[in-house]
Amino acid sequence: MGRWIPWRIAMVAATVLGMAGAASGEPLEGLRWQKRLLLVFTQGDTERERRQRDALPDEGLRERDMLLIRVPQDGEVSVPGVGAVPSADIRSAYGVADAASFTVILVGKDGGIKRRSSEPIAARDLFGTVDAMPMRRQETRGN
Secondary structure, three states: OOOHHHHHHHHHHHHHHHHHHHHOOOOOHHHOOOOEEEEEEEOOOOHHHHHHHHHOOHHHHHHOOEEEEEEOOOOEEEEOOOEEEEHHHHHHHOOOOOOOOEEEEEEOOOOOEEEEEOOOOOHHHHHHHHHOOHHHHHHHOOO
């Protein structure tokens, strides 16, 4: 029984800290460990945004548990598994200035930024980055 109490306290602390992280500026926290995110920040429907969207086959995104999220300059983003999130909150959390006309950020399942670009990323390069991640290699081995 002596071991049960510290374990239980650790579990409660982890839960509370996780909830605090979601409430303290991490608007996409609910997707951590669930999805890899490809955040495409835009100021409207631009040529670079269209090139980025068209470069990525849906099958390749699905295979890698990736969710493509378009983040406009203003308004809200409907994020599957999270709900409506203000664009300003996502921009702030990932350090994308309102004036940035186009930015692509790849976020790993751990919540860390894995790649950032001001130009569209080719599918080969993007999927290569993801496929080199230790967690992705583990997934492809079936572990």
